[in-house]
Each structure stands twice: as C-alpha cells, then as structure tokens.
Amino acid sequence: MQGVVPAAGEGTRMRPLTAKQPKGLVGVAGKPLLTHVFEQLTALSITELIVVVGYRGEQIREYYGNSFEGTPITYVRQESRDGLADAVCRAAGAIETDFVLLNGDNVIRANTKELVARHREADADVTALVEEVPKPEAGKGAVFETTDGEITGIVEKPTEPPSRLVPRGCYAFSPKIVHACRLVTPNETGEYELTDAISLLLWAGHVLETVELDGWCYNVNTPADRETVTERLRSEES
Secondary structure, eight states: OEEEEEEOOOOGGGTTTTSSSOGGGSEETTEEHHHHHHHHHHTTTOSOEEEEEOTTHHHHHHHHTTEETTEEEEEEEOSSOOOHHHHHHHHGGGOOSOEEEEOTTEEEESOHHHHHHHHHHHTOSEEEEEEEOOHHHHTTSEEEEEETTEEEEEEESOSSOSOSEEEEEEEEEOTHHHHHHHHOOOOTTSOOOHHHHHHHHHHTTOOEEEEEOOSEEEEOOSHHHHHHHHHHHHHHHO
C-alpha cells in the first residue's frame, strides 16, 4: 500500500509563516508539518510516499530528499492548485496499488491502522475515517448523504447538511479512484473535488466502508491552528 500526500497549497491563511516557505515545512511542536504526516503514514508500513508539491515545492524536495526514514519518496507536481481530485490525477502515474491519502496539512492521532485493516478486509474501493459532528459544523466541509443509515453520496459545504457524518481527511482508496477523479468536472471556483469522485464511485455501485474516528485530527490552516496543535502534542508528550 502506498501513501499519497497532497502538499501543493500556498497556505495563504498561514501567512506570514508561508511567505518564504511551503506550508508543509512550517514547524509544529518542533518538527515540520509534513514530518507529522509522514510519520503517521510510515507507521502503516506503506511502501512509498507520493508527495504532490506545488508552491515552493523545491524546498520540500531539498528538505526530505528521496526517502523518509527508509520509505522512498516520489514527488509529483501540481502546477496550479485545482483541488484534491486534480492532485490524485497528478499522482496517477506513480499509483500502483491501493493507497492511503492523508492531506499534507493534517495532524492526526487516531485509529488509522484500523482504517487500513477494514479497507483490506472489505476489499473496499473507498474507506473513510469519519466522525459525527454538530450540524452547524457539518456544513463547513464535506458531509455524507445517507438513506436509512446507508451512505449514498458526499457533498462539499452544503447549505443544509444532509447528515452529521463527516470525513476526517484520511482515506484508503483502490486505484479505481483515479479513473473517477479523471471524470470529475470543476466546481464554480474551478476546483476538482475529491468528494465528487467518491460520489461517482458510489453511484456506480463500488464499495465504501467507514471507520469511526477514535482519537483526533486537526487541519492546520492558520497560525492559531498551529498553536492549538502544538499545545496538544506537547501536552500528550509530557
């Protein structure tokens, strides 16, 4: 199993920390943000890291080189940041097996090994780490559509959330997601949404599994997020 890490974003909300470096190299609790991501993925015994770089991506290449703690790194470039489905398409030439996708700005301490185990046992095409959240929070990002307790779709930032079940930024995919990503059309802002690709697989009858989050996951978007995660990590280490 491989690991795919989208890390091409400019990180404008992290300014001034990203004025001269990519978001993935911003320090969180004494190590770069991407190091936290890589550590979580290599703990899953993946065979290769596929890192999608863009803004100041050469700095990421220079910092990590061709491997991380013995796991090979392949870099692919996303020239314009056109969404996660586009990032998967850019990585397609390197994807050979099922893979875990973990966003390059997510710090996670959760049951990711259970996610991988469920994905393999069910021979699934998509396995998502999920959490039920208050309804107002559900409308801030992707949220699953459900019918009689069964997941039937997934939508991005709906005005009226169809459920309170949301993905937590960590997925296991079969290579079938690549074809689905290639079929996605851009949204109103020009981005190719990964959620649209997942919906296409669901519509076509492919298998989706979920694993309830046991632990925590933070998307580090702002300096305030960085401080929150740093404090949490240090408190857990003490």
